[in-house]
Amino acid sequence: MLAGKYLILRELARGGCGSVWLAEDLHLPKRWAVKEIKKEREDQGMELKREAMLLGGRSHPALPVVVDFLDTEHFGYLVMEYVEGVTLAEAVRQRGVFSEEECLNLLCQLAEILRYLHELRPPVCYLDLKPANVLLTEEGRVVLVDFGAAMENEGAACRRGPCYGTYGYAPPEQCGELGMEAVCDQRSDVYALGMTIFFLLTGKDPGLPPFGLKSCIGWESMAGREFVRILKTCVEWLPEKRFQSMREVLVAAEGCMAEKRSAGVFQKRGGRIGRILCRVLPGKRRFVLRQEKSIFLTGKKRAGLSPFIDADGAV
């Protein structure tokens, strides 16, 4: 029982900071998701409160509605709308990788949510986008959960220097690989979005070694040229080379979808003309249906040949 209002039914998820429980409202015929954080440090209670302030009062179909915030001596609780669905990570585990069209659709949905957050006053950067933090409902709608790492923009940037995130999905400036002065801003979310879509397309977790796009060699043949270009631009190492905002990502994604729709016209006509056009326009019809096994083991530390560094690290 929680605060005499909610009956805890079962655990939904467990993370590094705490657990999420399914709870039944004792006054209304409704179920809620309760995020519980144990206050091991002083700032953890403040973090949950900040999350409640970020989400409270927002109205977007892809964001969970926050209904209550409870603060006790040892625990903090955030009561939110319960969304029935599976995380994208679980969806890939259960049904396999997503097709290019599905990935484009999800890319547009996620980019739209993030665009909404980035255009708030003050702007909010999510900073922890990964498949485990995105719920997919039965209708195919995505919902963003876990705003524990989200931050509001302080002037030109959300944060200067490294901050909390998930390695593999977090951009280099968030992991401290671009120095202490590098800023985390909307472009950090662009990077994480690219990595999330990469995981959905290939099934390879960029958070596991070898990190990043190297997790799946040859992934470029799994999608069309334009889609690959969009993903590669999203996950550029330097923030200046990425899409500078979610609007740019959406424009690029919509362009890619329009191109596919026009190619689809040729395919739907079928017959001899359709087959000839599919042969003449490579990449419009995917040749590789699925990657069944991929093992790559080497003692070499870096991809490519240059510069020459031996195994002891001497150049």
Next chain:
Amino acid sequence: MGYFQKGRCMRREPGKGSMRYYSTQYWNRGKRNRNEDSLCIEQVQTRRGRVLLAMVCDGIGGLAGGEIASGYVAEEVLKWFYEDGMKAMRFGNMECVAQGLKKRLEQICDSLFLYGKERGIRLGTTASILFLWEHRFFLFHIGDSRIYRIRFGCRQLTKDQINAEGALLQAVGASGQCIPQIQFGRIVAGDRFLICSDGFYRKQKGHNLCRMFGRKASDFLGTKKEKNWEKILKESAEALLRKGETDNISAVFICCLKGGRTHGSRL
């Protein structure tokens, strides 16, 4: 007529299903400080059938940066597989694919040699590449790693490119050009292939391989086929380490079985 016989293409016989491949690998640095071997297994389902690329590269220990040479060759062949290799499979036949790989290997050999020349070092690696496509296969081989086929017995498909003293006659990157051994063949359901570096076969008696890998595929019916082959490979490698093998040990084992119908027939 040469290796590439244009105009030949195999039609799948009516009623013949496609192939399924079970594969497993073993990769251990043995008693050395670093592992200069690289291996890869890539299996994809395409619109023209199931394809498997397996490769073992053994960096030459006596030359600098053996792991760089072997890793680079493996990466580049893998890139070729997903780029030009897929195009060749999509629009061509087996011979087109082999021709493409031959050209690519020549470029890789050249790049590696020039890279070493600029830095005043000599790099080199062996390369044993096996390409399976439904009922056909081809292999490319340079050096002293080996590819065996186990059917009713164990047969070494590759020829060791060594002289009487046991020194390598050629390796990828050690000189500006290399002439690989190329061989085409047909796969029958039940065939097994073993690709291994010299660390795996050196202290192995010939009949051992036959005994270990020659068991019927039906001995391993069940959901854990690959785990069983993996166990045999691991036990065999560990026995070699106990016998005093110090070199890096790498091996890839592939078992070909009859599978369900899939796309594609013309190869």
